[in-house]
Amino acid sequence: MTSPSLVGKNARRFTAPSVIPGFGLTFGYTLIYLGLIVLFPLATLIWQSSGLGFSGLYAIASEPRVAASLRTTFFISFAAAVVDLFFGLIVAWVLTRYDFPGRRLLDAFVDLPFALPTAVAGISLAALYSPNGWFGAPLADYDIKVAYTRWGILVALIFIGLPFVVRTVQPIISELEAELEEASATLGAGRLQTVIRVMLPPLAPALLTGFALAFARAIGEYGSVIFIAGNIAYVSEIAPLLIVVKLEQYDVPGATGIATIMLAISFAALLLINLVQAWSRRRFGHV
């Protein structure tokens, strides 16, 4: 007789019964803090930009200076993520598969771009690549200018994106099964063939995830770029900088519009990462 009412009671419960206390307090605090600090301010941005409407957003995005900055940000971020993908794979491979003096130190240093404040990275990259800097001076002899051009943006974005690829790929390389390599070798494949056709495919999801993370980070990056970019409108001005410029001109709707577009790009990258990981779990059984 009592069972129906028990079922009804359980069905109404939000969380499964537990002897552990404090769910209401900690869950409530989590929701309130998350709501106040993150969700409400972000919702304000989306609400403000919905006031602009699609036509308003399109008008802002097609303003020549805004369009140029979005193109610059998008394409250079993509190029930087490609460079990070290539060298990140080599660095991850070297750090996981080989043992050599200084490997631990090198491994620890890969996280430097996470730990070094972006403004510091910005001024030191600018100092390195300025026409009389360590790298800038020899390059200037060949008439190559990096600082205060688009190449400078590329260098800064390569710097901040590298750890994303390395740290995503590293654990997967160390989990690669030696049996597969041995099987491939005993079946007559050359080493290069084994690496390309047996070992790289399982790394593809991690590489793609690392690439997307580096790209998403590069899209939003500000501090390390503005010192080395030269910030010439239409040429080397990135979208986050244009938000700051618009704010300084009290053009809040303009800044909101650019921010909304950038938010959409980074959410698209986030979605891509989740799709890749879901696919990878099905296909390879790991992330």
Place this chain on the structure above:
Amino acid sequence: MSEIAITSSGRGRGVKFRPVTHDSSFARYTLIATAVLFLAIFLFAPLAIVFVEAFSKGIGPFLTAFGDPDARAAIRLTLLVAAISVPANLVFGLAASWSIAKFSFPGKSVLITLIDLPFSVSPVVAGLVYVLVFGGQGLFGPWLAAHGVQIIFAVPGIVLATIFVTFPFVARELIPLMEEQGKIEEEAALTLGASGFKTFLTVTLPNIKWGLLYGVLLCNARAMGEFGAVSVVSGHIRGLTNTIPLQVEILYNEYNNVAAFALAVLLAGLALVTLGLKTFLEWRHADALSGRARRH
């Protein structure tokens, strides 16, 4: 018996062979050289130049940079901002991980994704959203102005922006760690009569202390070094709303290289200490940290 077996199965002397799972030494050295060169150019050089530039005119001008009252104000403000935002996110991280890891409820993965959200928002956008809420033309702007409260271009705005960008650090370290540890130990303590708070202090906290320290370390490094978000809400008032990174920018733009890099040395030093402690924790207490993929 087993000793004999081991010695006899050792490699024959003078016989060189390469396991099929090893790369040729040419490939190995080429790859190592490529990786080392790439890291030297893109990571070591930017770090080294900070110190070289800071001491380029000797130790005197380096120290003079710290005598500047504006520089001292920037250091004080940075410490203040970190002293508020890190504990705030620490408490949140504990609450979030307790509710997520010790209980099951619908929508958990959505909640975890939302907690990670600030990492995918550009720092500049993070600053902007607070301008939209609290700024002069913002949602609460007129009301705040009428009551004489200033948040944007003042310390509260800087603190809020810093809390936003460092929001997930502690939580994302603790959630997977506490999920791995399960709740059996807590349940045992509770059924043996310990109070909830005592269970947390004597059972949970010792289990997560290294992970907690790890999260706090990364949170603090980012809080002290944040530039983009803070730059948007600070207003750059010298001696009042400039943190160390903002002061570095001002000095650099004034061509005061030595002073800019001298302050940058503080931040680079912080980064090195953070990296050192992080590496130490990963090496010494790897089993007490969350084993899930670690991305920041």
